């Protein structure tokens with residue numbers, strides 16, 4: 001989450017910063033789905049299933065005890081439930097969960113699976129603007145803040161469960177560290193949220209131009225593989241490149257023949 005929100009917040013600096021970071025992530029190439037499922041979706045689903053089981057067995061006692069730690073215990077469960085719903089919707093909205101054609105052909109017209117990694121800024125801003133920009137921004141803000149609380153408070157409770165901070169004084173100190181960490185991450189997350197939702201139609205058009213330029217240079221230099229799936233269609237840059245490339249190959253063949 002720390003890396004993810006920081007990468008997204010880089011959009012506040014510029015389209016180049018954000019697109020550069022997304023190219024970095026996608027440089028994993030064919031290994032990326034393994035990273036996504038092995039290190040992100042898999043552990044997340046495990047945590048979600050385990051979390052639902054914990055939440056079902058939780059003994060909420062805030063009606064008897066009004067101590068802050070009792071409240072934190074129930075908030076941990078509530079934010080966990082909200083984070084679960086949010087993450088399901090968020091990944092469906094941008095990533096789509098799966099990337100095979102017949103499935104994408106069904107979900108994309110419904111407004112899901114909208115993020116195109118090689119048009120990172122423009123497709124993110126467009127996706128946030130669905131339904132007049134009234135639906136996704138509040139869902140993202142609430143979801144993100146719940147995830148941040150769940151992580152920061154969860155680290156604190158994990159430290160207690162694992163016996164890292166045992167005495168009341170140590171728990172108090174750890175609690176302050178968790179608070180500072182949570183506030184810091186909430187700030188980064190809010191910057192990421194604002195960058196994604198605040199783009200005007202002109203910002204989106206400008207971002208698309210920058211992305212096209214970066215893609216053009218990237219495929220010519222050979223550090224970005226040509227991809228139709230990761231680009232907004234129709235893709236003039238790719239079409240032009242492929243056309244030119246054929247001419248280059250043809251010319252090379254002709255010169256070979258001449259020799």
Ligand code: HEM
Nearest residue numbers: 001008036040091094095115124140144147189192193196
């Ligand atoms: C300000 C709020 C956020 C924004 C703007 C945002 C943006 C994005 C973007 C652009 C993607 C890429 C989709 C793709 O890969 O196709 C993504 C994927 C994802 N996001 Fe977020 N995100 C936000 C908050 C969060 C939070 C709080 C979490 C909590 C863990 C989260 C978890 C994920 C996950 C698990 C993925 C899928 C990763 C993958 O594609 O491999 N996001 N998000």
